[in-house]
Amino acid sequence: QKEVEQDPGPLSVPEGAIVSLNCTYSNSAFQYFMWYRQYSRKGPELLMYTYSSGNKEDGRFTAQVDKSSKYISLFIRDSQPSDSATYLCAMSLRRGAQKLVFGQGTRLTINP
Amino acid sequence: SQTIHQWPATLVQPVGSPLSLECTVEGTSNPNLYWYRQAAGRGLQLLFYSVGIGQISSEVPQNLSASRPQDRQFILSSKKLLLSDSGFYLCAWRGTGGIPMNTEAFFGQGTRLTVV
Numbered sequence: 593q594k595e596v597e598q599d600p601g602p603l604s605v606p607e608g609a610i611v612s613l614n615c616t617y618s619n620s621a622f623q624y625f626m627w628y629r630q631y632s633r634k635g636p637e638l639l640m641y642t643y644s645s646g647n648k649e650d651g652r653f654t655a656q657v658d659k660s661s662k663y664i665s666l667f668i669r670d671s672q673p674s675d676s677a678t679y680l681c682a683m684s685l686r687r688g689a690q691k692l693v694f695g696q697g698t699r700l701t702i703n704p
Numbered sequence: 705s706q707t708i709h710q711w712p713a714t715l716v717q718p719v720g721s722p723l724s725l726e727c728t729v730e731g732t733s734n735p736n737l738y739w740y741r742q743a744a745g746r747g748l749q750l751l752f753y754s755v756g757i758g759q760i761s762s763e764v765p766q767n768l769s770a771s772r773p774q775d776r777q778f779i780l781s782s783k784k785l786l787l788s789d790s791g792f793y794l795c796a797w798r799g800t801g802g803i804p805m806n807t808e809a810f811f812g813q814g815t816r817l818t819v820v
Binding site: 598600626628633634635636637638641680682691692694695696697 | 710738740746747748750753792794796798808809810811812813814816
């Protein structure tokens with residue numbers, strides 16, 4: 593079993609829709625959770641990070657962590673064509689831990 | 705501000721040829737440095753990481769090696785490339801200070817390597 597599981601998609605939705613992206617993980621010791629966005633042929637860029645359980649909102653993006661279920665989500669409201677990218681979840685055991693474990697990435701397309 | 709440089713952006717190499725990809729970081733000291741590989745449609749596979757000069761940890765046995773000759777320089781090498789070495793190679797750094805410096809990783813723009 594992979595440490596982090598993420599549905600690779602592809603996911604295609606109309607502009608303006610609410611998008612839900614999810615990851616599950618097996619290691620209950622993970623504490624830091626991140627979402628990266630990667631445009632085609634580019635390096636990933638950090639979108640949001642959260643510590644432990646709870647929600648974090650940044651504009652149209654909301655990151656949610658449920659440690660009891662080992663489940664994290666990224667919600668995108670009022671989706672735009674410019675949100676079309678691959679979204680990768682990542683997590684680490686603790687602050688400063690050497691390793692970040694990534695999900696497979698979900699390819700998202702927002703259709704105008 | 706911190707920046708990370710990775711080059712070249714694209715590389716086509718014949719099987720059996722050597723490889724050298726370079727990554728440098730500016731604006732920070734003693735970063736953790738990483739090499740990842742991303743196969744088409746797949747996630748990021750950690751290849752090597754380094755917590756200091758000359759300190760390299762290998763995550764998977766492979767045809768590649770890494771070196772860190774200077775604090776902010778990380779090099780990925782191979783003596784003889786295989787077809788299976790094709791992929792998108794990403795260098796990344798993480799800080800070792802307080803939040804948010806040592807939480808998330810910052811990536812370079814990647815090198816697309818095609819072995820023919």
